Amino acid sequence: MSLGLDLPGGQDSSAATDAAQPYRVLARKYRPQTFSDLIGQSAMVQTLSNAIKRERLAHAFLMTGVRGVGKTSTARLIAKALNCIGPDGQGGPTIDPCGVCEHCVAIAEGRHIDVIEMDAASHTGVDDVREIIEAVRYASVSARYKIYIIDEVHMLSKNAFNALLKTLEEPPAHVKFLFATTEVDKVPITVLSRCQRFDLKRISTELLTEHFATICTKEAVDADHDALMMIARAADGSVRDGLSVLDQAIAHADMALADDAGSDARPHISAEAVRNMLGLSDRTVVRQLLGHVLQGEDGTMLSLLDQQHELGVEPLAQVRALMDMVHAITLAKIDEKAAKSNGLSAEDQAMLSEHAAQMTHGTLHRLWQMLLKAHSEVAHAPDPREAMDMAMLRLVYAASLPDPGAVAKVLDQGGGAAAIAAPASAPSTGPAATNQAEATVAVSQPPAQFAPETANTAAQHQATPAMPFTDLIQALDREGHLELAQIMHDHMRLVDYGDGRIVYQLASKVRSDFEAKLRDALLRLTGKRWQVEKGDGNAQPSIRERALSQAEARKESILQTPLVRAALDAFPDAELIENGEAEAHPDRSLRA
Known part of the structure; x- marks a missing residue:
């Protein structure tokens, strides 16, 4: 049979190599010779051990997993385990093959006549499978079982799989099939259903x-x-x-x-x-690079990139290292134990904990998205070095962009591009002017979107008595408390509001644990406990109710203009609608 048998040089013996033999790479020299040498696959070893002890051996096994985790080595170990006869020649199948009997030695050296190894990548046709079908009828020559090891079994053609099905389902008692593949999704389900499958894990x-x-x-x-x-x-x-x-x-x-x-x-x-x-970037350099990005130090950041480029560090490796660090910070923010269980140095763990405490989830997710885009750009750019510079500068200058919530507040209060660009032109008298100026200054000053803010500074800011109620809602929204922010915006009617105190009424029914969740969220946000309770008395309309009232007032004002009244007189069936509604209903004739 021309089944692509592995030559003796392709297998490894547990015996020490002679000095005259050529050097063998570590991957071959230390290939597992027993199941105890197979690392990270304890679940599979336990299953095989129990199957052998209880004499419940399947007729076909399929090993799958990523490259290099031991699929083919496991198949050879199973062949040893099933055919081992022990040092005295009287033993049976065992999970601990002796390694010294004639069958163990012959299998290890790749010369056992009853263990046939076939490479499906080079023997894909139905004719190759037909040779197996013809050969299985004959008993093994010397071993307990005749074993067929088919590597990269997913490479077999459709016709080859179909030809093998019947034999695979009802093979003779003396035959065992051992399959190995990295792409199990390409193996037909009809084959999978006839095999005992083992998914070999990635090694930690x-x-x-x-x-x-x-x-x-x-x-x-x-x-x-x-x-x-x-x-x-x-x-x-x-x-x-x-x-x-x-x-x-x-x-x-x-x-x-x-x-x-x-x-x-x-x-x-x-x-x-x-x-x-490996062309990797030093983790100390990665920490420095991330620090320069967070602080908006573009010149220092570019100088550091130049130094790394001169040392031969690949730009793509630098982006990947930054992504790893942002990912680690995010996990550490969710669970502080994650920073201590990833094998990092004490210095790296301290950095992760510090950044996790200072950065919000929104900031980390924005960093991740921008780095993910940078990875794609650097990987496909004609000049990766230039793409790296531009991507990192985009990260730095993202820190000076106005906060979207502050911009929305200015626009909602009547400010426009001029107010955002030139805060000095804002009105300087009156309560409304004061609120407008505060919002405008908040937008015009470049808030470090990625710059970490110390916990004490954040607490002092949040504890300010004059903090507008809308700012409190936006702060909760940025911290991920979307449901609480929505309830406060749509349904909460304020009776009394001050530093650390909210007395309210509800416009409609909300969930029963709303107050408790709001107190916990405000405690985490501001660092102090808030008094949150329902109260009697005159209550202001909710923010949503005020917005609807203002919209209705604007609509009524527009309806009273001469031009709109003339249009309605000319087209009695027309109605005044908002722009977004008009896009959803293009058949309507009058737009605000």
Whole structure:
């Protein structure tokens, strides 16, 4: 049969390699030889162990997961477990194959006649599957089971899958099928339903770091913990990818030490060497870059980018590092424990906690969206360096844009572009003029949209007795209390309002826990407890009621103008509507 058998060189033996043999990369040298060597897959090992002990072995297994987590290695381990006969030749299937019996040794060396490994990527046709169908009728030569390992099984053609279905559903008792794939969604459901499926997990960064540290010890290599952490992050859950990077890092360390201490010196993998090798940005630099962005320091930020560019750091890697930091800050804001359980240094954890306490959810989400756009622009730009500069400047200058809520307030109070651009021209007398001037100044001064505000400053601002009720609603809205802000805007009629006190009546029925939720929200917002209660007496209309009343007054005023009265006389069926309503009903003839 021409089933694409793996040659002995493709498998690894647990025996020590002879010095005369060529060097083997770490990914091959440390391929798991027992289930105890398979890291991060305890659930699958437990299931297989119980199945073997209870003699409930399926006839077909399918291993799926991302590249490099051990799918093919697991298939080979299962082949060993099912065919192991123990050192004395009397053993049965076991989750701990001995590794010394003739079957274990032959499978490890890739020369067992009853364990056939087929690469579906190069044998995709129905003729290749037909050879399997013909061969399964014959009993195994020496082993307990005849085992077919089909790697990248999703590459088989539709006809090949169909040809395999009947044999896969009712194979002879002496045959087992082991499939491995990275794209399980491409495997027909008719095949999946005939297999016992195991989803191999991504390996966590912490577990990979420990694994790499153990291998460094075996290889007589010194490595910084931060260096191994960077390699584990670069592996993205793949053991094979991480070992390939570690192999490169060891070679890099060897060359660095050869000039000073000779070729026999013990290699040392430093965090700086790994960072330079991978083209990563130093986390200290990332912290500084984020700080310059938040403070609006464009010149300093561009100088730092120039330094990183000269060091060979890729712009896309810098954007990705900033995204990682913003994501970590967001998680730390939700749960402070997240800042202490992600393997970061104490300095990084302190930075995360500080930023999480100072920045709002809205600010973090705006940062994330702008960085996400920057990532796409830098990845597809003809000159990534220039795209990086422009994207970062956009982040910096976003801090000087007016707050949308303040702009809306100015416009709602009758201000326009002139009022926003020139606060000095605002009226300077009277209560209405005072409120207008406050709102205009708030807009005209560049509020650092991304600049963190200390908790004490925020509390003092929120505790000001003269703080307008509308500002309080907007502050709750910005902090994510949308439902509370909506109720206060639409239904709350104020009887008395002052510093730390709200006495109100309701225009309509609201949820029963409204008061309790409002007190908690105001406590978190201002740092002090508020008195919130219903009261009797004269109450002002709600903000929504005032807006509707003003709109009705404006409409009545327009109806009294000579031009509109003449139009209504000429077209008796016409009615006056708002612009937005007119767009929804284009058949109406008169627009405000």
